[in-house]
Amino acid sequence: MPGRDLDTVGRPITVADVLALPVLAAGQPQVVTGAARLDRPVRWVHITELTDPASFLKGGELVLTTGMPLPDEPAGVRRYVDELADIGAAALVIELVRRYHRPPDALAHACQARGLPLITLARDVNFLEVTQVVHALILGSQADAMRRTQRVHEAFTALTLRGAGPEDVVRAAAEMSGHTVVLENLVHQALICQPSGDTVEAALADWEQRSRATPSADHTTVLGPESWLAAPVEYQGERWGRVAMLPTPPGPAAPSASGPFGPEDVTVLERTAMALTIARLTHSDPWERTAHRSVLRDLVEQRHRSPADADARVTALGVPTKGSRFLAVLVDVPHEDDRTKAEELLSEDLRKRGSQALVGLLGPTRLGILLSLRPEQPWRPVVEHLSRTALDLLPGTSVSTGSEATDLTGVAHSFRDATRVAEATEPDQPLPPGRSYHERSDIGLRRLLFALREDTRIQDYAERRLGRLADHDARHGTDLLTTLRHYLDAAGNKTVAARSGGLSRETVYQRLRTIERILDCDLESGEQRTELHVALTALDVLRVR
Template sequence: MSDNDGTSRPPDTGALDSPTTGRPPTVADVLALPVLAAGQPQVVTGVTHLDRPVRWVHITELTDPASFLKGGELVLTTGMPLPEDAAGVRRYVDELADIGAAALVIELVRRYHRPPDPLVHACRARDLPLITLAKDVNFLEVTQVVHALILGSQADAMRRTQRIHEAFTALTLRGAGPKDVVRAAAEMSGHTLVLENLVHQALICEPSASTLEEALTGWEQRSRKTPSRDHTEVCGPEGWLVAPVEYQGERWGRVTMLPAPSGASVSEASTTFGPEDVTVLERTAMALTIARLIHSTPWERTAHRSALRDLAEQRHRSPEDARARCAALGLPTEGSDFVALLVDVRSENARAEPEIRLSQELRTAGIPALVGQLAPGRLGILLALRSSQPWRPTVERLSDTALGLVPGAVVSVGSEVTDLADTARSFREAARVAEAAVPGEPLPEGRSFYELSDIGLRRLLYALREDTRVQDYAERQLGRLLDHDTRHGTDLLTTLRHYLDVAGNKTTAARRGNLSRETVYQRLRTIERLLACDLESGEQRTELHVAVTALDVLRAADSS
């Protein structure tokens, strides 16, 4: 240990902007500092514990230095006070280990030129890092540099904590929802965050450096092994950092921060999470409480809506992610068949009652499902049924309930699929069926819902009613006839419709229109002249039939 004679060089502060900024430096960080590296440090014991944080540096030549320590100190000594006997050395080391000293650094210049065996054995027995210095080092300069580094990291940690508080305050003031809060926390911490309810369903997951599949696979079973606490704490076999979300003694769920290395033990996780992570999670829990108070939509409903939209629009990163997310919400994804339903109330101001009632009915019936609003006026339902379970009775029951709540609602269903990854196709089919439902038309016989087989020509053209090509086709085929009826007050279009509806049977067409056959013949000749067509041609009759049907659905759309 060099004497401080007032002429030594200023402390080396080059490491103050090192990667240790924002956290206490570790033993390894301190050994890498130039001021200590000059002493050619050698780690004799405790090489696996060099990640211990150094909270202070203590120079001592006392035989009982532990009485002046509080834990976390890097102890510097020349070895002069070490007891001569092995028992005394063990006592010396035991006291340092019991108080929680970070490491013992001994200079091999004056009393010793190699570490005494009793010291090595004692340090090894207590997992206390023992570092030797082969060259003379200015211990006072070491304390100045390391203390500057520690204070700098503390100041930086305070600044970072302040930024965390400011970020969450901004989230709260702008009324951020739970998903925004959890996403912001994941970005701040660099860890995966999961919000779950009281029955261990993962409602929101924001992965960081992992996938949804990695984070959520087997979620309920893993979560039940992790006990709930009354305060933020690392617990469970995987070492999750967990914080309760509650208000005035009523607990709503908990938010979990997962350790970066998958499958880390509790002891490893306790070093993975720092004070800033605890601050982030506690502020996340607080922001989620406020979000729940100011947003009336329950978390479960929001989670179902989000999952359904991602399934319907195929926004998942992979099929595995989709299965893990839905399974974490309680939907069985293996050994199930899936059917997508849409309930269109055709009003952007629709109440939430259908969503609530249909969810309750499915729970009562014991049928796993996701239920949620996909768009204003449109409710989506994904049923997960056992392979042997027919879907029609369930869909009929839901349709009756929906129509009882909202008369005039349209319930459409897609095809049954066996893989969750194919549910987007079932939703697309249900959407096509819904688009083809003509307002005011009676429901299919014996059913209160629509399916793909119900889309005939009329409903197909209704679904395509906004396509200008359909509009142009109807006008090109019938425009001259419509103009004639308008100018002369005739109704040749009705005669043509009757004629086409009965496949060209003039007698039946005359009876439908309460006309004589001669009158029908005359009108049909006028129609042929105006449209320059041959009504005896099957192809031309088909073209006209499509045009008349298109015109009818276009007029129905205008009046609806």
Template sequence: MNDNHPAGQGPTRPLTVADVLALPVLAAGQPQVVTGVPQLDRPVRWVHITELTDPASFLKGGELVLTTGMPLPEDTVGVRRYVDELADIGAAALVIELVRRYHRPPDALVDACRLRGLPLVTLAKDVNFLEVTQVVHALLLGNQAEAMRRTQHIHEAFTALTLRGAGPEDVVRAAAEMSGRTVVLENLVHQALICEPSGTTVEKALADWEQRSRATGPGDNTATRGPENWLTTPVEYQGERWGRVAMLPSRMEEPAFGPEDITVLERTAMTLTVARLIHPTPWEHTAHRNALRDLVEQRHHSPADARTRCAALGLPAQGGTFVGVLVDLRTGQGEAEPETRLLQELRTAGIPALVGELAPGRLGILLALRAPQLWRPVVERLAGTALGMAPQAVVSVGSEVTDLFDTARSFREAAHITEATPLGQPLPPDRSFHELSDIGLRRLLHALREDTRIQEYTERQLGRLIEHDTQHGTDLLTTLRHYLDAAGNKTTAARRGGLSRETMYQRLRTIERLLARDLESGEQRTELHVALTALDVVRTH
């Protein structure tokens, strides 16, 4: 096999019919499997070219039989006998070229192969049969040397991962790529922390994970276990066990794991041990972070995929409600302690949740609630803990949703609230967190303060007035502020500014002239009030 072939699917395992059909030398003939698709995993022991009417007498079993179809009997009985002899001897498959004698496979041949479960493959184009035998036989004969080379490659690959300080995700991903199998890292309570699928989907790989994992049973060494024949090995250090890594067969009927699979899995466990010692972040935190980021950014392939991933982490994914909470520490850097403390607080309260860092200094918390649980007391408790650790923190909560896949919306709302909350914003009198109803005009404009459209609007509305004050030493902007704050009441505005009514009227006329606005218009006063509030926000921040 070439260097890119996955470990565990290379020549240390029997070369299958499917493997041979995928080789470029045969693929050039445009092979089409007519019968026996389920038998394409049959091992190929040899390749035999024949133009005899009784090729089985020269076979020992496991051969891929190549023929141009020239010697095939004319009669149905003869065709059946031909196929029966191949099937009885254990031929791996029959490959017939549709170039010389036939341009479509005879019905009698198709029926006979289907009846005996013998894979029948047709070639639409001419293929050099001798070259096929040379390529396949070279692969088979080089099996032992290739196995040794690949084992060395496995060791070198995992050593390289260790030397560059690879994290657990990189290690598990490498194991899946080298083995061609699905690889899962789980903790001691059978929660799937990292899953790298191969030949399947995450949804299928992790479905009912905890139940299936517990049925697999424990073990102190590398072995195939459980009703699904998982290959598992523990991950531990100096007697302390942290979890285990499992390699899943692609299909229930797939052959047993080979020596290379065992090597890959054991080196995976060793490399994970080193990664755990190097990286201080617990695996559970990493798993929660990845799951939350996938939900927030909607990187899942489907809602079912999202539910399966979260359920494998111990989060009830159906039948309840979900709330997205953000804790912005306002420190600009990640800290492990708040993440750990908040998760512990939720576990103490018996609330299933995912807690993870979504960005430096910003933690995401996904609450999974069951009736009659209410989210407000839970968030209040979380906010109290967060503010106790970081008094400047801002805790924001999004809307309650009933579908796990919709939690992205809840987190988006929480993010909007956080962005609309300036540093030092006082808390509502009745709670320690912020929600959508708290966002008024000033906080909305605060969230949009860097938007050039807001800046351009502010300048267009007030620019000429600001320039006049600057050039003439006046303070018409303050006069306008008093007038707008008084909802257009000139007497109140004059009193607030310490001005006579005549002076106030004069200044208002000047403002109208400079801005080309009618201050008696409620709509235009609203526009100016928005612009003035935006100016305050931009200047403050």
């Protein structure tokens, strides 16, 4: 077996690692039994020529022998092997130089029966040199492990001191361990998932079913059919959920799923659970609300790596996606102090009514709601009830809806539509007859211009078309803009305009001629009247405060 460089960073030294060392590889080691158990950790190396070496062992030793003390009778050989297996020896290495030139059948059969790796050496090996090299590696590995453990403790202490939230804690755990880490609540909803090496889709697929198949425990341990490393998150007997570290899935970099997690992984997860407990106690927002906000913002800003990842995250939060339609709703509350109350109560109201939704803050005074609707379920009654609840809770609240989306890839567009509706809604905008929310069909000319009011091109247009008339009114104390408004609202009917302004027709005629002269326009032109009407509407919305 050729030698190779030994890389055991972050894990115990195994039998396979020791066999690969040049000092032992020079003996041409051959694995006779237990080839599948060469991943056993080696705690120490023990040289022995005794017939009862197990009495000097504590478990985890690689036993080196020339074979000289082995009993001749099969029963004695079986007893020798049973004692090594019972004490938990890592492997038995026998040199085939002095007494034996092939392993005794009784020894091979006994090791095979007990699952004890048996390795033969065809050439003479300096056992003392083997112990020196391996012990140096073990001690060095233990020192490295202690330093890494110290760094883990320091990292989580720093997170706690700076008041890190649950997402920061889970992200740190995934980065330190190299494993995917998931925080779930008591009803097996995956609230935070930080993937490492795989996708969110792979990590969260059928999460609730897989999680329920993984039993809970009162301490950090490996559990369930997928061998998750899990730790409860609790405080003084009150459990809030658990945090799970997932094994590395098979792949080119990991031919088979990783076996038991190392001590450092256990330390990382235990410190993760502790940091999450502290975060829960020091942050007033429940985990579920934080999770909804995070997923909602990622959907709005299209920050998911793939549609499948987005689907997995939303589904893992208990919101159905398969066969569902989606609708974005924005709730703008009057004051920033109202947003948390609105978020909590609207979430609770939707839950009581059986409506599936994500609810989260999107701005200082804005809540975002993503409704998940059944194929046959009309959305207007759901939004109407939601809007009336919001208005009853906080008068002055404005609710805007976007367009329907057939899948999660259309959710960002639905929120953009809802945002346009909200931007086109003036303060104290009258509600449409028969409903308590605003939608895209409500956007007419005035609301469109209101949405664009900060665009300097709109401002420039209004000033170029009507600035001279407004200046004239300001300098001379006249009210020609009002006369123009009455005339345009009357669609060019001078008699109606005179009645609206309480003026005589002759006065209106005179004022219209003055307006034409100041603006250098023809008020008999339908096109120019339209241009002036747009400019006047723009001027109105620009004056809204």
